[in-house]
Amino acid sequence: MSKNTAIIYYAGFVRFGGVFSHVRALEGELCKLGWNVDVITLDKLPIWCRYVPHLIEKVVNFVNRPLGYLYKDRTTRLLYKLFFDKKAEVRIFEDIYIGWNSEIPSIAILHAVWSDNLQSHPVSVKQQNKLKRHEVRIIESLNCPIATVSYPYLKYIAEEHFAGCLSKNIKVIELGIDQSNFQKGEIDNKKSIVYVGALEARKNVSFLLEVFKELCKTDHDYKLTIIGDGPERKNLANFVKNNELNVNFLGALSHEKVVSELHRHGIYLHTSVKESFSYSLLEAKLAGLKTCAYDKLQVPSEFVDVRIKTYIADEWCSGILNIDWTPQKFNADNYTTERMALLTLRLAPQ
Incomplete structure (x- = not known):
């Protein structure tokens, strides 16, 4: 008997990161459930058009920032529809921008919206609002269900970011992760801090180092x-060297290796200014670390x-200095890959 086929469309190249982690986790769990899974990435496009979306982004942003990000993803949508508009039992779009309407059961995942992730890009309120209007039209135009990744993020985009402009009934499917390698135990290294993530403006790692610098003035044992890489690594390394941290x-x-390393520490420090879920915080909790983060993250x-x-x-x-080390209740069953995959299939119309 032939297996059901799912196609996952991802608007980027094969790489690390939260969205691609979701792609791989979903792919793995669907395969366990007996599905054939085809993951479509930019790497699968013909070489002559593989980098066209990023070229479009740069050109449009040069003349009309920040719409380049929107046009990059819409160009990706056009290319995917041209080359990979294949039959399947279900289609999963890993972005609202690359989804299209068809008779094939589909679901679009709203990990975040571009207009809410412009921390490293100098744009005016007028420019941001223009992008928001485009995003509202895209969301409303999709006939398939849309699911975002946490209840706090749904509340934020519906009530605050888009200020009630959305009529689409957006659902929530919290992300899941393979938990087989995580082990909880007594925390021995209570003065050992770890961070996992991209070294970029949105993650605010420069501020993390400022915090650590001040912390060491109080206690040199920290x-x-x-863990991670990105465009700010050189500047961050220079700060560490200049301050002898x-x-x-x-x-x-x-x-x-990330999971193995997490178990060697006691505190996870996350100074990011924007998150809609955060695999890194979830992994830290699964490893039994105490997590410190900004109060207004939508996680x-x-x-x-x-x-x-x-x-x-x-x-x-x-x-950090006044952490309560009493173990806190954490329901890890809410964040399994099986639960995530089953909810995804259940939400896609059959």
């Missing part, structure tokens, strides 16, 4: 490990143990 840069690691509330209400370094230091 140490920090940074006890920081170890490990670069990008495989998921297995599940149980992801954060120590919530900091401002971006004042002294307040972050105080939060």
Whole structure:
């Protein structure tokens, strides 16, 4: 008997990161459930058009920032529809921007919207609002169900970011992760801090180093490990060197090595200014670490143990120094790959 086929469309190249982690986790779980899964990425396009979306992004942003990000993804949509408009039992679009309407059961995942992730891009309120209007039209134009990745993010985009302009009934499918390699135990390294993620403006790692610098003025026994890579790595390394901080840069690691490294630390420090879910915070909780993060991140509330209400370094230091090490209840069953995959299939119209 032939297996059911699912096609997952991802608007980028094969790489690391939260959205692609979701792609791989969903692919793996669907295969366990007996599905054939075809993952479509930019790498599968003919070489002559593989980089066209990014070229479009740069050209449009040069004359009309920030619409280049929108046009990049819409160009990707056009190319995917041209080359990979294949029959399947279900289509899963890993972005609202690349989805299209058809008779094939489909679902679009709203990990985030571009207009809410412009921290590293200088744009005016007028430019941002223009992008928002385009995004509202895209969301409303999709006939298939749309699911975002956390209840706090749904509340934020519906009530605050888009200020009630959305009539589409958006659902929530919280992301899941393979939990087989995680082990909880007593935390021995209570002065060992770790961060996992991209070294880019949105993650605010420069502020993380400012916090660590102030923390070391109080207690020199703290140490920090940074896992990940990105455009800010050189500047961050220079800051560490100039301030003689006890920081170890490990670069990008495989998921297995990240999990292994997490178990060597006691505190996960996350100074990002914007998140809609955060695999990194979830992994830290699964590894039994105490998590410190900004209070207004739109992530599940149980992801954060120590919530900091401002971006004042002294307040972050105080939060770290006064951590309550009592184990907190955490429902890991809400974040399994099986649950994520089954909810995805259930939401796609049959």
